Amino acid sequence: MKKPSEFRRHLPTSPFKARTEAPLKRFAVGDRVTHDSYGLGRVIGVEGDADIAVLVDFGSRQERITQPYTAMFKL
Numbered sequence: 001m002k003k004p005s006e007f008r009r010h011l012p013t014s015p016f017k018a019r020t021e022a023p024l025k026r027f028a029v030g031d032r033v034t035h036d037s038y039g040l041g042r043v044i045g046v047e048g049d050a051d052i053a054v055l056v057d058f059g060s061r062q063e064r065i066t067q068p069y070t071a072m073f074k075l
Helices: none
Strands: 032-035 039-047 053-057 062-066 072-074
Touching: none
Parallel strands: none
Antiparallel strands: 032 039, 032 072, 039 053, 053 062
16 A cells, blocks of 8 residues: 555645755775865775675775665765
């Protein structure tokens, strides 16, 4: 059975429209990234086919960062 919110249609400008999930971030070896806590870095490893975690070299240290990558952005 569908939820009541699935039956409702909202105007595109409505503040009550259904929220959509943001697309998953994907990183590849060699990508330049920035992290809110660690600064600028380069991806040196990717774990799993679904990007479970990435290993990033930030110069002074290497960090393993797991999904969701809310604080990390590709440059």
